[in-house]
Amino acid sequence: MADPKGFLTTGREVATTRPAEERVKDWNEVYVPGSLLPIISKQAGRCMDCGIPFCHNGCPLGNLIPEWNDYAYREDWTAASERLHATNNFPEFTGRLCPAPCESACVLAINQPAVTIKNVEVSIIDKAWDSGDVTPQPPERLSGKTVAVIGSGPAGLAAAQQLTRAGHTVAVYERADRIGGLLRYGIPEFKMEKSHINRRIEQMRAEGTKFRTEIEIGRDIDAAKLRKRYDAVVIAAGATVSRDLPVPGRELNGVHFAMEYLPLSNKVREGDLTVSPISAEGKHVVVIGGGDTGADCVGTAHRQGAASVTQLEIMPRPGEERAAHQPWPTFPMLYKVTSAHEEGGERVYSVSTTHFEGDEDGNVQFLHLIEVEFKGGKLEQKPGTERKIPAQLVTLAMGFTGTDQENGLVEQFGLELDERGNIARDADFATNVPGVYVAGDAGRGQSLIVWAIAEGRSAARGVDRMLTGASDLPAPIRPTDRALTA
Numbered sequence: 511m512a513d514p515k516g517f518l519t520t521g522r523e524v525a526t527t528r529p530a531e532e533r534v535k536d537w538n539e540v541y542v543p544g545s546l547l548p549i550i551s552k553q554a555g556r557c558m559d560c561g562i563p564f565c566h567n568g569c570p571l572g573n574l575i576p577e578w579n580d581y582a583y584r585e586d587w588t589a590a591s592e593r594l595h596a597t598n599n600f601p602e603f604t605g606r607l608c609p610a611p612c613e614s615a616c617v618l619a620i621n622q623p624a625v626t627i628k629n630v631e632v633s634i635i636d637k638a639w640d641s642g643d644v645t646p647q648p649p650e651r652l653s654g655k656t657v658a659v660i661g662s663g664p665a666g667l668a669a670a671q672q673l674t675r676a677g678h679t680v681a682v683y684e685r686a687d688r689i690g691g692l693l694r695y696g697i698p699e700f701k702m703e704k705s706h707i708n709r710r711i712e713q714m715r716a717e718g719t720k721f722r723t724e725i726e727i728g729r730d731i732d733a734a735k736l737r738k739r740y741d742a743v744v745i746a747a748g749a750t751v752s753r754d755l756p757v758p759g760r761e762l763n764g765v766h767f768a769m770e771y772l773p774l775s776n777k778v779r780e781g782d783l784t785v786s787p788i789s790a791e792g793k794h795v796v797v798i799g800g801g802d803t804g805a806d807c808v809g810t811a812h813r814q815g816a817a818s819v820t821q822l823e824i825m826p827r828p829g830e831e832r833a834a835h836q837p838w839p840t841f842p843m844l845y846k847v848t849s850a851h852e853e854g855g856e857r858v859y860s861v862s863t864t865h866f867e868g869d870e871d872g873n874v875q876f877l878h879l880i881e882v883e884f885k886g887g888k889l890e891q892k893p894g895t896e897r898k899i900p901a902q903l904v905t906l907a908m909g910f911t912g913t914d915q916e917n918g919l920v921e922q923f924g925l926e927l928d929e930r931g932n933i934a935r936d937a938d939f940a941t942n943v944p945g946v947y948v949a950g951d952a953g954r955g956q957s958l959i960v961w962a963i964a965e966g967r968s969a970a971r972g973v974d975r976m977l978t979g980a981s982d983l984p985a986p987i988r989p990t991d992r993a994l995t996a
Contacts, residue, residue: 513555520552521624534812537699537779539606540849543682551632552628554582562618564839565627567994568615570964571597571604572986575612575627582630593639594631595941599668599963600640600710601923603693605632608960609706609747609802611993616837637710646689647714649677655977658683658740660727660919663691664959665715665950666746668966669973670982672983673744674719676974681740682719685726688780691748693959695773698806700813700849725838725985728918742973745933746966749951753908755798759866764874768803768907775810790816794900796877797821799907802848807905819855819961820899824882824889827859840996862891877901913952924935930955935989938972939965947973953989961993 513520526545527533533540557579565575574593584796594601612664620992638644647982655678659670662684665786667852674680688694708900711721727733727747737743752767754760766788774786790811797807802821811819830847836842851857867876881895912931926942928934932955933941933948940947949969950962964987974981 512557512559513552513846516552516583516619516723517558517622517625518556521625522556522557523549523553524626525629527849527852532681533700533849537813539703540700546629546633547637550626550630550777551583551585554579554630555623556618557583557864558618562616562617564615565612565625567838568611568613568841570987570991570993571967573612573631574599578634579625579627579630582634587634587641588638588643590634591643594634594638595644598983599671599967600664601631601635601681602706603664603702603708604963605629605630607697608958609841611841611958611960612869614841615994617827617839617980622652633703636870636932644714647675648717649675650678650899652679653677653978654825655679656681656739657742657744657973657977658736659744659746660736660905661691661746661748661950661952662686662721663693663746663748663950663962664947665712665748665952665966665969666691666744668963669744669746669970670951670966671714671717672967672970673973674717675969675984676970676978676981678741678974678977680719681722683722683725683731683736685724685730687782689721689723692750692769695776696769697805698775698807698810699779700809704776704819714890726816726917733922735918736982737943737946738794738817740945742947744969744973745912745919745923745925745946745948745952746950746962746965746969747952749910749912749932749956752906753911755863755906757863757865759868759874762866762868762874763872764902765866765904766906768797768799768807768905771905772803772806773811775814782885786814788903790814790903791821792817793882793902795819795903795905796901797905797907799823799909800825800857800859801907801909803909804905804907805848805850807907808855809853811903811986812850812853812855816903817970818900820901821851821855821857822861822863823857823859823880824862825859826884827857828885836996840994847988862889864896866901866904867922874901874904877904910951910956938975939969939989940972940976945976961987965989 526542578590578593593631610628612625699840881892949965968985971983971985
């Protein structure tokens with residue numbers, strides 16, 4: 511145990527963010543560089559080293575949280591990094607982007623603010639990179655087996671790294687022009703600078719992983735032919751089909767999916783574009799969807815100079831305290847104020863969009879909405895509450911419905927789907943096609959980055975066992991495992 515009295519003598523203190531008026535002028539990460547290290551050891555000392563650490567249950571990776579908290583408290587950063595990497599290939603991703611279900615399950619959170627697990631995690635990994643503790647880990651010998659990984663998001667990268675380190679020759683296929691999937695083009699720079707992805711890719715290259723960009727399996731290469739070229743295939747193509755909003759006026763110019771809008775700002779940051787073809791500059795922006803992707807749209811619009819930003823959510827506003835029907839250690843639905851919300855804009859709850867109104871040139875100008883409420887488990891409109899708001903740019907951030915089936919990948923492989931439209935798999939993450947496995951959102955459905963990494967690690971074990979007859983790779987989850995919710 512780190513500090514036996516730490517949770518009694520030290521209050522919760524989180525990373526310091528730069529002033530909102532300053533950070534909206536750039537695309538750098540919102541936190542003050544270096545602000546965590548002076549406080550993080552004491553924060554790690556708040557960990558009680560519980561007899562049953564429920565943070566393990568909250569995290570699908572099974573992160574050894576009390577162990578690396580203890581090392582961080584003692585400032586043994588090398589040992590902390592080793593414990594961190596024992597269960598997580600990419601802690602710099604989860605430490606920045608994960609909503610931290612581990613903190614919701616923290617035993618201290620029963621009656622006090624939880625340990626700042628996420629901040630400790632990112633401090634350990636950033637320190638490890640700075641001190642040179644993160645190095646390539648190439649295999650001692652090659653197996654002679656080949657594996658293709660389709661998709662380079664967190665699930666695909668985790669599977670590829672695990673299989674490469676097990677001695678297999680792995681090639682990752684990505685349809686975009688750069689590696690990273692939604693980490694690259696779905697996450698704004700102010701949430702995670704892409705240098706964090708780049709150095710991981712270089713580590714993986716040094717270990718032996720091959721990367722093939724701008725190749726879409728199903729369109730550029732027939733999936734069946736790919737299967738014949740490799741001993742195994744891991745599908746980690748994500749759940750990239752955006753949920754649409756089929757209301758009158760949807761076809762108007764200026765109404766876009768979030769994943770049409772967000773990648774363009776990242777393209778600007780990469781130097782591919784001078785300005786984004788879909789820009790919020792000087793416009794009244796409406797974001798439909800109250801989740802993290804919606805918040806990303808809000809923050810992006812602020813940085814592009816929007817005249818106003820309004821975020822709509824069909825559900826009621828969550829409470830600021832854990833509700834009785836969502837008891838510890840489940841992950842509660844709470845009212846969150848992200849860094850993007852701190853920067854301005856309006857959030858409107860319990861409303862539904864009825865239609866869009868455009869001008870004579872076919873450009874969206876207004877969004878018409880109505881208040882809604884749940885009665886008897888059904889969503890009902892409240893008569894007399896209709897109104898319209900200015901909307902010259904609308905982004906649809908309502909989640910995703912499944913993996914892309916239009917590119918031919920599912921059909922060409924001959925894959926079976928489950929009742930939710932995801933690619934079906936067995937206990938080893940294997941599909942109905944021999945030698946073809948699936949990991950991440952393509953099999954689980956829309957989920958969190960931490961679940962994607964866990965899926966990639968678990969699928970890698972299934973592949974390794976199929977190729978060699980046995981496997982020492984860890985499998986932190988089963989395909990049927992789900993988040994700890996009420």
